Amino acid sequence: MTAEQMASFAPHETGTLYLVPTPIGNLDDMTFRAVKTLQMVDLIAAEDTRNTQKLLNHFEITTKQISFHEHNTQARIPELLAKLQAGQNIAQCSDAGMPSISDPGKELVKAAIEAEIPVVPLPGANAGLTALIASGIAPQPFMFYGFLPRKASEQQAVLAALKDEQQAIIFYESPYRVAKTLAALQAGLGDRQAVLARELTKKFEEFIRGSLTELIDYAKAGVRGEFVIIVAPGEPVAPERSAVPLAEQVQALVDGGERPNDAIKAVAKSNGLKKQAVYNEFHGL
Known part of the structure; x- marks a missing residue:
């Protein structure tokens, strides 16, 4: 599969799968592009058609829906792929936010990519x-x-x-x-x-x-x-310091074939120290 074949807006004979985010609460979070896309496509694959219908009614969108949720994913994918391969454009959306994250969608995206069907993601609300x-x-x-x-x-x-x-x-x-x-x-x-x-x-x-x-x-x-x-992140855990003096640690690596600079860097990392501190210790500065 070439890069040209995977380009979302390159000429192609199939339909396109659009990933359309929906509001996470406030309906004004819906983007102009998302509304236009839902109006333009041939079919909307929705996690819950009843919930999505409320959104469609609010924006006066009359596009037909089909259910696509975690319980019918495997059965629905071949049907949706067939429609895409026949030239239909499909918008996939979840009940709220970006599809495919914690909601159904990733399996359809993977299947579409494998079938060389363009996948176009739209930006939008994300909790x-x-x-x-x-x-x-x-x-x-x-x-x-x-x-x-x-x-x-x-x-x-x-x-x-x-x-x-x-x-x-x-x-x-x-x-x-x-x-x-x-x-x-x-x-x-x-x-x-x-x-x-x-x-x-x-x-x-x-x-x-x-x-x-x-x-x-x-x-x-x-x-x-x-x-x-x-x-929040936890407190960083400092590496345990070896009981062997730093200079001896460096010398052991040098004796084993390491270049002095590489040996100093390795000892600094293993002891959670700055390279300059180990350099000074090794050279007696």
Whole structure:
């Protein structure tokens, strides 16, 4: 498959799969391009056709819908591919935000790419990034995780792998499980600073900031709305210093065939020190 064949706007005989974000709360978050795309395509593959119909009615969009959700994904993909290959344009959207992230869509995207069907993503509302930029937690670097596994053993394994990540982490959670999830985060990551963002872009949008312990107390009192949880990075863990003097560590590497500069760099890294400090020690400065 060539780069030209994969170009979204290159001439092609098939239809195009458009990935269309929808509002996460406030209908004004819908972009002009998203509205035009939903009006222009032949079919909308929606996570919940009843929910999407409300959006379509608001913007007076009359395009036909077809359901595409986690329970019919495998059965629906061949049907949607056939329509795309026949020249129809399809817009895929979830109930809220960007499709394919925590909602159905990634399987259809993969299948379309394998079938050499153009895939065009539209930018738009995203709960995770919306919460992150107003959280007060340093936004770079960050990682998006989404919903944790439901099983406690799987949660523990995931959090053990995330514990040493030196970046903000974004999680999603429902109001029914947010207190339990906060407790799991505290147990697995430690009592870090965190932010709960609820009802983003809606009338009762709220940011609750504090330690995970404080947020657990808040959530236990009873909460409503969909949540984004932003957890701050943990304190960096300094590498354990070797009992062997730095100069001897460098000399051992040099004796083993390393160049002095490379040996100094390696010793500095393994001891969590600046290269200049090891250089001075090795040369007796």
